[in-house]
Amino acid sequence: MQFSFFDDDSEHASQPQIIPLPGADVVYMPRWLVDQEATAFYHALASSLSWSQDTIKLFGKPVKIPRLQAWYGDLTTQYTYSGLTMVPKEWTTELQNLRSRCEKTAECRFNSVLANWYRHGQDSMGMHADDEPELGVQPVIASLTLGEGRPFIFRHKQTKETTRINLEHGSLLIMRGDTQRNYLHGINKTTRSIGGRINLTFRYIYPATPE
Numbered sequence: 001m002q003f004s005f006f007d008d009d010s011e012h013a014s015q016p017q018i019i020p021l022p023g024a025d026v027v028y029m030p031r032w033l034v035d036q037e038a039t040a041f042y043h044a045l046a047s048s049l050s051w052s053q054d055t056i057k058l059f060g061k062p063v064k065i066p067r068l069q070a071w072y073g074d075l076t077t078q079y080t081y082s083g084l085t086m087v088p089k090e091w092t093t094e095l096q097n098l099r100s101r102c103e104k105t106a107e108c109r110f111n112s113v114l115a116n117w118y119r120h121g122q123d124s125m126g127m128h129a130d131d132e133p134e135l136g137v138q139p140v141i142a143s144l145t146l147g148e149g150r151p152f153i154f155r156h157k158q159t160k161e162t163t164r165i166n167l168e169h170g171s172l173l174i175m176r177g178d179t180q181r182n183y184l185h186g187i188n189k190t191t192r193s194i195g196g197r198i199n200l201t202f203r204y205i206y207p208a209t210p211e
């Protein structure tokens with residue numbers, strides 16, 4: 001299924017759109033940031049965040065993930081994974097600014113943000129759900145797109161029904177409720193020659209409880 005939003009009335013261009021996915025709660029807000037501001041944030045984040053291309057193990061072999069990433073947050077959000085303690089970087093001015101605006105829109109608190117930089121069409125993110133226990137049972141995730149729009153794929157875990165939403169420059173996508181429980185999501189590669197896209201996913205990570 002493909003959704004496109006016909007919106008002739010520019011006054012309503014940033015009206016929230018409810019994405020009709022059964023068993024999910026997804027709202028898409030085109031032009032949450034006006035073009036000029038979104039472009040300014042794209043360049044500021046590209047040059048100021050501490051980007052790295054992380055390595056994961058695939059069938060025992062180290063493989064570089066196909067994008068750059070950076071993780072920022074409150075110190076309470078650090079967690080231990082396979083004996084490795086992951087410590088977030090301290091909030092930058094731009095990230096603080098965007099965090100508080102996302103909190104106002106989503107009407108909830110965020111203490112962490114994962115930044116992804118898709119440098120070109122060959123950068124991607126595999127299908128996954130953001131369902132780690134430290135995100136809680138019904139996580140709210142606010143996802144901001146800056147730069148080149150890319151199709152965001154939702155796939156229902158049981159029915160496998162697939163829905164694509166083109167995430168545009170300056171847009172905010174808010175996922176809540178059972179979205180992570182019922183759906184996977186991801187960003188495919190494309191052979192089209194396209195520009196870069198920076199995505200910020202604001203989250204709330206529950207502080208680890210001592211064992």
Ligand SMILES: O=C(O)CCC(=O)C(=O)O
Nearest residue numbers: 114116130143187199201
């Ligand atoms: O780039 C995107 O829109 C997806 C990012 C994402 O799913 C994640 O960071 O968990």
Ligand SMILES: [Fe+2]
Nearest residue numbers: 128129130185
């Ligand atoms: Fe995700």
